[in-house]
Amino acid sequence: MTETLAFSSEAMKKYEWLLTRYPTRQAALLPTLRIAESEFGELGVPQMRYVADLMEIPPALVFGVVTFYTHYRRAGVGTYHLQVCSTLSCALRGAGDVVQRITERLGIGTGETSECGLFTLSKVECLGSCDTAPVIQCNDDYHEGLSLEDVDALIQQLRDEAGKGSA
Amino acid sequence: MSFRKIFTQHIHEEKCHSLSFYQKNGGYEQARKSLHDWQPDDLIETVKAANLRGRGGAGFPTGVKWGFVPKNTDKPKYLAVNADESEPGTFKDRLIMEKNPHLLLEGIIICCKAVGIHHAYIYIRGEFVFAANRLQNAIDRAYSEGILGENCLGSDFTLDVTLHRGAGAYICGEETGMLSSLEGDRGQPKLKPPFPAVEGLFGCPTVVNNVETLANLPYILEIGAEAYGKIGPEKSPGPKLFCVSGHVEKPGVFELPMGISLRTLIDEHAGGVWKGRKLKAVIPGGSSAHVLRADECDVDMDIESLAAAGTMLGSAGVIVMDETTCMVDALLNIMRFYHHESCGQCTPCREGTGWLEKIAHRIAIGEGRMEDMDLVTEVCDRMVGKTICALADAAAFPAESIVNKFREDFVAAIENGGSPAWIKRHPASTGGAATHV
Numbered sequence: 001m002t003e004t005l006a007f008s009s010e011a012m013k014k015y016e017w018l019l020t021r022y023p024t025r026q027a028a029l030l031p032t033l034r035i036a037e038s039e040f041g042e043l044g045v046p047q048m049r050y051v052a053d054l055m056e057i058p059p060a061l062v063f064g065v066v067t068f069y070t071h072y073r074r075a076g077v078g079t080y081h082l083q084v085c086s087t088l089s090c091a092l093r094g095a096g097d098v099v100q101r102i103t104e105r106l107g108i109g110t111g112e113t114s115e116c117g118l119f120t121l122s123k124v125e126c127l128g129s130c131d132t133a134p135v136i137q138c139n140d141d142y143h144e145g146l147s148l149e150d151v152d153a154l155i156q157q158l159r160d161e162a163g164k165g166s167a
Numbered sequence: 168m169s170f171r172k173i174f175t176q177h178i179h180e181e182k183c184h185s186l187s188f189y190q191k192n193g194g195y196e197q198a199r200k201s202l203h204d205w206q207p208d209d210l211i212e213t214v215k216a217a218n219l220r221g222r223g224g225a226g227f228p229t230g231v232k233w234g235f236v237p238k239n240t241d242k243p244k245y246l247a248v249n250a251d252e253s254e255p256g257t258f259k260d261r262l263i264m265e266k267n268p269h270l271l272l273e274g275i276i277i278c279c280k281a282v283g284i285h286h287a288y289i290y291i292r293g294e295f296v297f298a299a300n301r302l303q304n305a306i307d308r309a310y311s312e313g314i315l316g317e318n319c320l321g322s323d324f325t326l327d328v329t330l331h332r333g334a335g336a337y338i339c340g341e342e343t344g345m346l347s348s349l350e351g352d353r354g355q356p357k358l359k360p361p362f363p364a365v366e367g368l369f370g371c372p373t374v375v376n377n378v379e380t381l382a383n384l385p386y387i388l389e390i391g392a393e394a395y396g397k398i399g400p401e402k403s404p405g406p407k408l409f410c411v412s413g414h415v416e417k418p419g420v421f422e423l424p425m426g427i428s429l430r431t432l433i434d435e436h437a438g439g440v441w442k443g444r445k446l447k448a449v450i451p452g453g454s455s456a457h458v459l460r461a462d463e464c465d466v467d468m469d470i471e472s473l474a475a476a477g478t479m480l481g482s483a484g485v486i487v488m489d490e491t492t493c494m495v496d497a498l499l500n501i502m503r504f505y506h507h508e509s510c511g512q513c514t515p516c517r518e519g520t521g522w523l524e525k526i527a528h529r530i531a532i533g534e535g536r537m538e539d540m541d542l543v544t545e546v547c548d549r550m551v552g553k554t555i556c557a558l559a560d561a562a563a564f565p566a567e568s569i570v571n572k573f574r575e576d577f578v579a580a581i582e583n584g585g586s587p588a589w590i591k592r593h594p595a596s597t598g599g600a601a602t603h604v
């Protein structure tokens with residue numbers, strides 16, 4: 001990677017504000033990683049290194065933190081990260097069928113990304129929305145109470161959205 | 168006194184989350200009184216007298232916890248609001264944050280005045296993006312209206328509130344795991360003592376309270392400890408949010424007095440077991456609680472009654488399973504969760520949750536042995552009470568109760584070559600890699 005990474009001035013402002021909210025610098029690490037995630041689109045090794053340098057904390061600590069949590073966008077994830085809740089309440093109401101449907105429609109298994117780079121399929125744990133099971137979190141948005149037809153419609157909607165973006 | 172809803176009475180109104188709506192309905196009056204008229208010790212005594220018990224899972228008396236915070240200390244004190252809501256089957260704090268964020272902020276002000284805290288952190292799970300935005304907007308509004316910040320509500324009290332987003336880890340709901348995470352570290356729990364009240368966030372005295380716990384405070388001040396104590400059972404009173412999910416007609420969050428019967432909750436409020444089927448099992452307090460068989464469900468939903476029934480109120484996440492549910496599959500699902508979420512620090516938890524998943528898995532795919540049922544109990548015995556935090560217990564409680572109360576399902580799976588779902592998917596199975604949900 002030759003391109004040098006850097007926060008935009010707006011992101012830098014947010015980061016500096018963050019530092020005023022905590023008595024230690026390290027406490028701002030999780031929210032700073034969020035900024036990095038939205039600035040750079042993903043958190044790969046170069047991005048993590050950038051954050052470590054910026055915050056003057058050891059890279060190993062940053063790697064340790066990023067890998068401990070499941071919600072950061074790691075490198076290699078598709079444009080749309082379909083995260084299907086597979087915990088008990090969702091499993092009782094058809095989460096397994098939802099996963100299967102996505103696999104059929106997109107030809108990808110759990111943990112895989114579609115060839116077009118648009119979709120990644122993951123199973124995740126309880127999303128705190130069990131009353132509207134089954135639930136998919138796609139990037140930041142929840143899609144709740146999904147029938148299999150809803151799953152098809154969601155995939156179509158995302159495809160359309162992506163098509164518009166590149167047009 | 169008739170029961171008045173305090174969390175959900177307005178949730179169907181479009182602007183219920185706005186500051187103007189909240190204030191029109193008496194919002195921030197109790198915070199104002201607490202800042203101007205109340206002495207901190209009197210606030211603590213009132214919360215003690217009201218018998219408010221923590222709504223995060225452990226049910227610890229809130230006023231008593233506040234009382235543990237040292238009064239004379241040079242260190243700053245903190246409030247860490249537990250908005251991690253990651254216990255499977257639980258979705259109540261999200262409702263408060265999305266629909267009634269100012270109620271939470273008002274509760275925070277009251278707590279901070281009582282304990283002498285000038286900075287509160289709200290630790291919200293990373294997945295709750297919508298709730299986090301709502302809450303951040305409410306915080307921003309409260310600052311700009313002089314409700315937070317310096318001279319809160321015209322008093323000489325200063326209070327900062329910072330929203331802190333987690334990043335996906337169940338263990339950050341455990342209070343010391345949450346503090347580690349707030350400090351910018353991996354969310355690994357710490358040995359207690361020292362308890363957070365004495366040495367918590369950044370090494371300073373810290374109150375950890377759940378969102379719903381804090382959201383009770385304005386109401387306690389409004390109606391007084393005595394009246395509050397009369398809502399529901401004496402030892403764990405108050406209005407309560409019950410989450411019902413799984414095989415019911417109308418899953419949802421229901422605000423009812425503590426001590427409502429489990430049957431009423433399921434049959435009347437949640438519309439009964441779905442598709443006209445029969446009830447098989449209920450986990451009453453989030454997936455960490457002991458399971459109840461259908462014939463054990465004549466029980467009241469409060470801390471003491473559920474403890475007497477051998478389970479717990481926990482987070483009040485009621486997961487209902489109908490007669491078609493195979494408890495082997497349920498066990499596998501729950502154990503996969505705990506194995507995945509164990510932070511790995513303690514051997515009994517790291518290995519134990521792995522074993523439990525492995526045993527459940529092999530029974531589900533038809534490779535189980537009769538001895539496996541006792542093996543589950545044995546593994547659980549080696550986990551409970553032997554670890555840094557209660558996640559090991561949280562895995563062991565459902566495991567031992569599911570196996571021992573539904574032995575017939577396990578025997579059938581062992582004898583028939585797997586759970587019914589597995590057999591259906593692999594009619595001529597000789598075992599192999601399972602793709603169970």
Ligand SMILES: Cc1cc2nc3c(=O)[nH]c(=O)nc-3n(C[C@H](O)[C@H](O)[C@H](O)COP(=O)(O)O)c2cc1C
Nearest residue numbers: 221222223249251252253340341342376377380557
């Ligand atoms: C494994 C584990 C997970 C927990 N998850 C949560 C949670 O998501 N939300 C919560 O409020 N409490 C959770 N708790 C309970 C907290 O440790 C703590 O008791 C609670 O936040 C205290 O607040 P309260 O007294 O107001 O209930 C969890 C506990 C354990 C052991």
Ligand code: SF4
Nearest residue numbers: 510512513516554556
């Ligand atoms: S009991 Fe489990 S989750 Fe808790 S600290 Fe030990 S290993 Fe981590």
Ligand code: FES
Nearest residue numbers: 085090127129130
């Ligand atoms: S089990 Fe899927 S949201 Fe809770």
